[in-house]
Amino acid sequence: MIKRLVFTDLDGTLLDHDTYEFEQAMPAIERLKDEGVPLIFNSSKTFAEMQELMAALGLGPSPTIAENGAGVFLPKAQFERSSAGWLDRGDYWLVTQSESRQHWLDLIHAFPRDELSIQTFDALGAQGVAELTGLSVPAARLACQREFSEPTSLQGSAQAIAAFVDFIKSHGGQVQQGGRFNTVSGDCDKGRSMRWLADFIAQTEGCQVNTLALGDAPNDLSMLNTADTAVWIRSAHRSIPAAVSNGGFVVTTRPGPQAWCDAVINWLMADN
Numbered sequence: 317m318i319k320r321l322v323f324t325d326l327d328g329t330l331l332d333h334d335t336y337e338f339e340q341a342m343p344a345i346e347r348l349k350d351e352g353v354p355l356i357f358n359s360s361k362t363f364a365e366m367q368e369l370m371a372a373l374g375l376g377p378s379p380t381i382a383e384n385g386a387g388v389f390l391p392k393a394q395f396e397r398s399s400a401g402w403l404d405r406g407d408y409w410l411v412t413q414s415e416s417r418q419h420w421l422d423l424i425h426a427f428p429r430d431e432l433s434i435q436t437f438d439a440l441g442a443q444g445v446a447e448l449t450g451l452s453v454p455a456a457r458l459a460c461q462r463e464f465s466e467p468t469s470l471q472g473s474a475q476a477i478a479a480f481v482d483f484i485k486s487h488g489g490q491v492q493q494g495g496r497f498n499t500v501s502g503d504c505d506k507g508r509s510m511r512w513l514a515d516f517i518a519q520t521e522g523c524q525v526n527t528l529a530l531g532d533a534p535n536d537l538s539m540l541n542t543a544d545t546a547v548w549i550r551s552a553h554r555s556i557p558a559a560v561s562n563g564g565f566v567v568t569t570r571p572g573p574q575a576w577c578d579a580v581i582n583w584l585m586a587d588n
Contacts, residue, residue, distance in 0.1 A: 317523040322348060322580060323381075323510050323539060325531035326359040326369070327496070329549045332572045333532075334450065338373065341573035344580035345373055351584065356513070358506045358529070358539055360384045360494045363405075364461040377407060379517070384492050384535055385509035386414035386464035386501050395520065413509055414464040414502030420489060421466055424500060427483050432472035434480070437462065449496065465501035467494070492535040499535070506531075507538025514542075528583050530576055540565055547579040 324330050331338050348355050357366045358381040366380050377391035388411040390402075395409060403410040421438055437445055437460050446456035448469070468491075470477050477498075481491045484500055491498050492505070510529065518525045529536075529543035532551045537559055540546035546565040548556065549572065556567060568575035 319517065319521060319523045319525050320351075320353045320584075321356060321514060321517065321525050321527045322353060322583075323356045323358045323506075323527060323529045323543065324576070325506075325533065325536050325539070325549075326357060326361055326366075327494075328532040328551055328553070328572065329530050329536075330573055330576050331369075333551065333553060336451070336455075338369075338573050341577045341580075342373075344577040344584075345375075347581060347584060349375075353584070354378055356380065356510075357382075358385070358510055360465070360467070360492070360497075360499050360535065362459060362461050362463070363387060363389055363408075364458040365455070368455075368458055379513055380408075381506065381509045381513065383414075383462060383465040384494075384499055384501055385504040385506045385538075387412055388509050388513055411512075412464065413504040415489075417462045417464055417466055420464075420484075420500045420502075423484060423487050423489065424466060424468065427480055432470060432476040432480055435469040435471075437467050465499050467497035467499045470498050494533050494535045505538040506536060507540075507542040510539050511542050528580070530579060532571075537563075545583055547576075547583075549575050549579070 327333060330341050355375060356379050360383060363380060363382040366382060377393060380389040389408040392407055392409060397409055424434060424436060442453050442456040442460050445459055446453045451459060484491050489500055489502055491500055514525045514527055527543045528545045529539045530547040530549055531540055532549040548560045548565045548567045550568045552571050568579055
């Protein structure tokens with residue numbers, strides 16, 4: 317038996333980059349529901365944000381990968397606990413892949429600020445994040461409920477930014493470039509967490525898996541490189557990286573949720 321799985325980025329992919337709307341994606345989402353294909357969010361967003369979005373999309377409990385691969389959340393109704401290291405989070409098990417948010421905040425604060433301006437979600441607060449992103453204040457509060465990582469806005473020379481990245485790396489972390497922010501976190505990424513989850517589902521259910529991944533930013537490349545079928549959602553805000561052009565990915569002609577919808581339906585049709 318082959319089980320199909322869809323892993324998706326959110327901002328700029330399933331959600332419109334500017335408005336966060338998703339209505340154009342709903343035909344594909346409804347088709348995934350009808351065909352019993354899990355839709356697995358794999359995003360820099362927090363688990364709190366993704367829970368809210370799942371409810372808005374009419375999705376039931378589903379495995380979720382939060383904060384650029386730093387946390388994998390597994391519904392207890394679908395998965396039995398298989399490791400004492402898994403944390404109990406209400407209706408979900410949490411498999412952690414990174415140190416805590418506070419660990420990274422302490423490192424960020426330790427970096428000299430002479431030539432680099434660093435804005436963090438922690439310093440901005442919900443109101444500041446709302447102003448910077450266009451999110452509503454309630455949505456920004458969910459975005460600030462981070463557990464393993466810290467989005468930053470870096471303003472400075474390329475040399476100063478590179479020095480910051482090297483500083484974080486020297487302490488076991490990384491800085492991942494997303495659609496809007498550079499996120500500081502541990503040595504994890506969307507691709508490794510996706511592979512772990514796909515393998516775990518295959519092992520648990522005694523099946524093979526066929527994976528589709530969709531993304532639009534550099535921090536999605538590890539996920540796209542891991543998938544059986546990879547779709548790069550074209551962006552009006554950035555050019556297509558060489559890694560995409562050379563990676564054999566499907567590249568959409570349009571941006572955002574309409575392109576996402578078309579790509580998912582095409583994959584479903586091709587797989588039948």
